Amino acid sequence: NTGKLWGGRFAGGPSPELDALSRSTHFDWRLVPYDLAGSRAHANALRRADLLSQAHHAELLRGLDALGERFASGELRPAPSDEDVHGALERLLLEEVGAEVGGRLRAGRSRNDQIATLFKVFLRDHARTIGNLVLELVDVIAVQAEAHLGTGGTGPAIMPGRTHLQHAQPVLLSHALMAHAWPLVRDVGRLVDWDARVAADSPYGSGALAGQSLGLDPEGVAAELGFTGASANSIDGTAARDFVAEFAFVAAQIGVDVSRMAEEVILWVTHEFGFARLHDSWSTGSSIMPQKKNPDIAELARGKAGRLIGNLTGLLATLKALPLAYNRDLQEDKEPVFDSVDTLEVLLPAFSGMVATLAFDVERMADLAPRGFSLATDVAEWLVRQDVPFRVAHELAGACVRRCEELGCELDELSDEDLRNLSPALTPAVREVLTAAGSTASRSGRGGTAPARVREQHAELVSRSAEL
Ligand code: ARG
Numbered sequence: 001n002t003g004k005l006w007g008g009r010f011a012g013g014p015s016p017e018l019d020a021l022s023r024s025t026h027f028d029w030r031l032v033p034y035d036l037a038g039s040r041a042h043a044n045a046l047r048r049a050d051l052l053s054q055a056h057h058a059e060l061l062r063g064l065d066a067l068g069e070r071f072a073s074g075e076l077r078p079a080p081s082d083e084d085v086h087g088a089l090e091r092l093l094l095e096e097v098g099a100e101v102g103g104r105l106r107a108g109r110s111r112n113d114q115i116a117t118l119f120k121v122f123l124r125d126h127a128r129t130i131g132n133l134v135l136e137l138v139d140v141i142a143v144q145a146e147a148h149l150g151t152g153g154t155g156p157a158i159m160p161g162r163t164h165l166q167h168a169q170p171v172l173l174s175h176a177l178m179a180h181a182w183p184l185v186r187d188v189g190r191l192v193d194w195d196a197r198v199a200a201d202s203p204y205g206s207g208a209l210a211g212q213s214l215g216l217d218p219e220g221v222a223a224e225l226g227f228t229g230a231s232a233n234s235i236d237g238t239a240a241r242d243f244v245a246e247f248a249f250v251a252a253q254i255g256v257d258v259s260r261m262a263e264e265v266i267l268w269v270t271h272e273f274g275f276a277r278l279h280d281s282w283s284t285g286s287s288i289m290p291q292k293k294n295p296d297i298a299e300l301a302r303g304k305a306g307r308l309i310g311n312l313t314g315l316l317a318t319l320k321a322l323p324l325a326y327n328r329d330l331q332e333d334k335e336p337v338f339d340s341v342d343t344l345e346v347l348l349p350a351f352s353g354m355v356a357t358l359a360f361d362v363e364r365m366a367d368l369a370p371r372g373f374s375l376a377t378d379v380a381e382w383l384v385r386q387d388v389p390f391r392v393a394h395e396l397a398g399a400c401v402r403r404c405e406e407l408g409c410e411l412d413e414l415s416d417e418d419l420r421n422l423s424p425a426l427t428p429a430v431r432e433v434l435t436a437a438g439s440t441a442s443r444s445g446r447g448g449t450a451p452a453r454v455r456e457q458h459a460e461l462v463s464r465s466a467e468l
Pocket of ligand 1: 024084085111112115328330331332334
């Protein structure tokens, strides 16, 4: 028993070179528990179709369970002669229960519908794991946001909000942090949508491409494996891999979203920004420069995003113009998406730990928030409330900035006389908006950075992520 699933029509065995190219056990071995679950469901379907005696059925299930236990204890290994996980498990099953019984299991199924089905089950499992890890990161962000809302007597932490990386308008730190949580909530929503689509479409029963002739029950197997329905088209069932590409897209999008937060953390912990400090346990040193404390987790997050994008584009390139139905090219769908899974499952916990332990220098942020003329919009909008047309107000606020540059001061340091000289409309009452706190408080529409709105947003974030 060499574990070969084919050979009847071949006079000689495969060349070693072919074997070496064809072999996939070094990466598909992680599918063992899923393959065994599929085989259990298939044995049950054979029994229901009366193609297995009760005794043979029981013996097959016993053999499959025994393989499951050996896998769990780390003892089950592929042999060099095994082509893939499916062939290896059949060989091992034959060793376990003998050829007379073990040789009955393959009836009515092909590796083509088998792999398409169990790969879906595998990815659905990991979509759940990854979704939970993303929600943990959302949680950590929400906790940091809440800690800086200033409900304990101090005012909320205010920081310079930026566009084009330039000072734009002051915002609450909590607001800026939660801006990174919302895309992650949508990513988890994407995983949930993806899961419902995949669940509706169990390829089992598609056979090699044309369906099966043995009176098996694809819907029963689908239900046993946690699907809500079976494929409507057996060619599609065996050839489709959009479920893999879509999974890889969501993985890449999560990587991209995390990388955008990573980039901000990298900036915040520079000496020049000085907005935050990394915890010792979540940062690294330098082998030569003793003073260094590096944001390696954030940098790895930034780097891994590129790798996740590569996995998606590689996969799409494999699928492009590939004729239906199964082609061996499709075996190339596994490694990239296994890599995406592994990458996120190791990255997300580290990233969450880094975010949870970031210590913000709220004094420095507050000090910088009104600088760089970030209150100029507030001057213009205050003028609008005094019935000045916005175009004029914009010009006047711009003139204030120009005057500040001449004097080398900030907007709130202009004297009453300076203001009056620019326009009689600029009365000293404008000073009420010339603080970062006044500015943020005024942005009180839905989604704005006013403390009351940000507190509501925090509650909304917590309840939205609890629903997922
Ligand atoms: N191991 C293959 C894969 O991952 C499934 C085997 C199908 N092979 C075949 N010759 N039809 O896609």
